Amino acid sequence: MTLTVQQTVAPAETTPRRPRSPWRNTKLMVGTLMVLVIVLIGVLGPLFWDTRLSAAASSPLNLPPFWEAGGSSDHPLGTENSGRDMLALVISGAPATLRIGLIVGVISIVIGIVLGFSAGYLGGRIDSVIRTLADTALTIPALAILIVISSYVREIGIATMAFIVALFAWAGPTRLIRAQVLSMRELGYVRMARLSGASTVDIMFKEMMPNLLPYLAAAFVGATSGGILAAVGLESLGLGPQRIPTLGMTIYNALQSSAILRGMWWWWGLPTVILVVIFVGLFLISTGLDEVANPRLRGRR
Amino acid sequence: MADVLLEVEDATKTYHSRGETTAALKGVSLVVDESPATIACIAGESGSGKTTLANSILGFTQLTSGTISYRGTNIATLTRSQQLEYRRDVQAVFQDPFGVYNPFYRIRRLFDVLIKRFRLAQSKAEARELIEEALNVVGIRGEEVLDKNPHQLSGGQRQRIMMARAYLLKPRLIVADEPVSMVDASLRAMILDVMLRLRDERGISFLYITHDLSTAYQIGDDIYILYGGELIEQGRAQEVIENPQHEYAKLLIGSIPVPDPSIRWNREPHSQAG
Numbered sequence: 001m002t003l004t005v006q007q008t009v010a011p012a013e014t015t016p017r018r019p020r021s022p023w024r025n026t027k028l029m030v031g032t033l034m035v036l037v038i039v040l041i042g043v044l045g046p047l048f049w050d051t052r053l054s055a056a057a058s059s060p061l062n063l064p065p066f067w068e069a070g071g072s073s074d075h076p077l078g079t080e081n082s083g084r085d086m087l088a089l090v091i092s093g094a095p096a097t098l099r100i101g102l103i104v105g106v107i108s109i110v111i112g113i114v115l116g117f118s119a120g121y122l123g124g125r126i127d128s129v130i131r132t133l134a135d136t137a138l139t140i141p142a143l144a145i146l147i148v149i150s151s152y153v154r155e156i157g158i159a160t161m162a163f164i165v166a167l168f169a170w171a172g173p174t175r176l177i178r179a180q181v182l183s184m185r186e187l188g189y190v191r192m193a194r195l196s197g198a199s200t201v202d203i204m205f206k207e208m209m210p211n212l213l214p215y216l217a218a219a220f221v222g223a224t225s226g227g228i229l230a231a232v233g234l235e236s237l238g239l240g241p242q243r244i245p246t247l248g249m250t251i252y253n254a255l256q257s258s259a260i261l262r263g264m265w266w267w268w269g270l271p272t273v274i275l276v277v278i279f280v281g282l283f284l285i286s287t288g289l290d291e292v293a294n295p296r297l298r299g300r301r
Numbered sequence: 302m303a304d305v306l307l308e309v310e311d312a313t314k315t316y317h318s319r320g321e322t323t324a325a326l327k328g329v330s331l332v333v334d335e336s337p338a339t340i341a342c343i344a345g346e347s348g349s350g351k352t353t354l355a356n357s358i359l360g361f362t363q364l365t366s367g368t369i370s371y372r373g374t375n376i377a378t379l380t381r382s383q384q385l386e387y388r389r390d391v392q393a394v395f396q397d398p399f400g401v402y403n404p405f406y407r408i409r410r411l412f413d414v415l416i417k418r419f420r421l422a423q424s425k426a427e428a429r430e431l432i433e434e435a436l437n438v439v440g441i442r443g444e445e446v447l448d449k450n451p452h453q454l455s456g457g458q459r460q461r462i463m464m465a466r467a468y469l470l471k472p473r474l475i476v477a478d479e480p481v482s483m484v485d486a487s488l489r490a491m492i493l494d495v496m497l498r499l500r501d502e503r504g505i506s507f508l509y510i511t512h513d514l515s516t517a518y519q520i521g522d523d524i525y526i527l528y529g530g531e532l533i534e535q536g537r538a539q540e541v542i543e544n545p546q547h548e549y550a551k552l553l554i555g556s557i558p559v560p561d562p563s564i565r566w567n568r569e570p571h572s573q574a575g
Contacts, residue, residue: 211405
């Protein structure tokens with residue numbers, strides 16, 4: 001028995017270098033690392049820092065970070081106009097923003113899978129209807145509509161916010177998945193599965209879905225970052241959740257209180273840096289996944 | 302009187318696109334016998350409608366008019382359980398041995414799926430035996446291929462495994478759509494030989510679809526020649542080849558290379574060359 005095992009292993013070792021797994025992609029790994037850092041800030045931060053300091057009037061007003069003149073180590077990243085601690089704002093704001101993005105991502109990928117597969121695989125009239133809906137949703141200036149909707153909804157929470165944004169985020173994934181399914185439908189192994197008596201559901205989820213994983217992941221990441229962008233946009237206009245200190249709300253407050261004119265760079269700068277890290281991280285993940293899915297894009301090592 | 306396995310009657314398929322109508326099949330009728338098992342060849346050039354015919358028989362496309370009957374039942378009216386039965390009895394091997402494998406799975410799954418869905422085996426050991434037997438028919442040992450990924454196999458191996466996959470179900474008919482046009486010459490002979498053996502030893506009929514009349518003549522019992530969606534020539538292989546009626550058929554048959562024993566390859570055998 002051991003002999004046969006050795007025999008099967010030996011030729012594998014002599015074959016000229018096995019191609020490296022496409023998943024070990026630099027962009028993908030750096031991007032994941034950046035997003036993980038943000039997640040860790042949200043998960044571990046509350047263990048080391050009191051997030052109640054993100055409430056107004058919990059700290060002295062307008063303190064700069066500790067390394068500037070007048071800074072205090074009690075509030076290492078400074079405080080803002082209403083006595084909120086910046087470190088606490090970042091610790092509770094970053095994961096809140098990420099959570100909105102993830103909820104939007106999940107909702108739109110689920111809708112995208114259901115509609116995209118129906119349109120691409122079943123075709124015909126169903127396809128026409130879904131395609132028209134998705135194309136229409138794509139042409140609507142989402143932010144304008146979202147402003148109207150969110151100004152009517154009182155007491156917005158994280159979930160409500162995410163649902164509102166998701167209203168327009170499903171069209172992209174739907175189109176992408178439909179296009180992929182459409183081209184896969186005629187592939188040999190899909191025909192083979194039909195010959196093997198596989199049901200439509202089996203063909204969709206067992207034959208096509210595994211091969212679509214990189215695309216689905218890319219669509220998910222795209223929808224997530226689109227969702228964050230729309231959410232932060234609304235929050236910066238003062239239309240976001242009022243009770244939860246999101247990053248967008250901090251930026252809104254900073255703009256309202258002329259933080260830039262008053263030279264309080266830490267007020268608007270810190271949330272901006274966190275947002276940039278999130279966006280660049282998601283962008284890298286998305287391009288990395290794209291390279292995983294399209295061998296032609298893979299860079300030379 | 303031979304038992305009729307599959308009967309195609311007056312099959313017509315037209316496609317409409319942008320106001321233009323293209324007829325892929327124009328009133329094609331043919332019969333494949335069950336006993337004795339028959340290799341019926343459909344020959345024709347690209348665009349002659351032979352693949353459309355195969356797709357209709359396999360249920361991938363619906364005919365515009367005409368019927369396809371399997372053991373006397375129109376396949377368009379099969380119930381769900383009858384459809385599964387039909388799938389079990391009528392299998393296929395395609396031209397491209399690469400695209401038919403889902404790159405996500407190992408070879409083993411190809412067989413496991415069939416065994417599970419058609420309840421071919423009661424136990425794991427029985428399943429293993431069935432798979433081994435099917436692979437042996439095409440000259441492959443299970444341990445060589447079952448735990449490999451499709452891309453690790455050669456084209457010839459893949460096409461033989463497809464043959465084994467079809468055989469696993471012990472079908473009555475295998476639709477072989479250009480099974481040898483993408484494999485090299487030695488494998489071509491081997492795959493054609495497998496078809497002959499399955500016909501003779503297991504009583505499996507074939508619908509052998511090809512653009513190559515010489516292989517059709519080599520293994521076929523009946524030959525049907527399609528031209529522009531129409532059946533222009535049909536009959537026993539011998540008759541069709543020796544006495545073609547239609548101009549196009551004459552042309553096609555005239556192009557078969559005939560080995561002439563009087564012409565010798567001007568080269569010494571290898572054993573003496575060294």
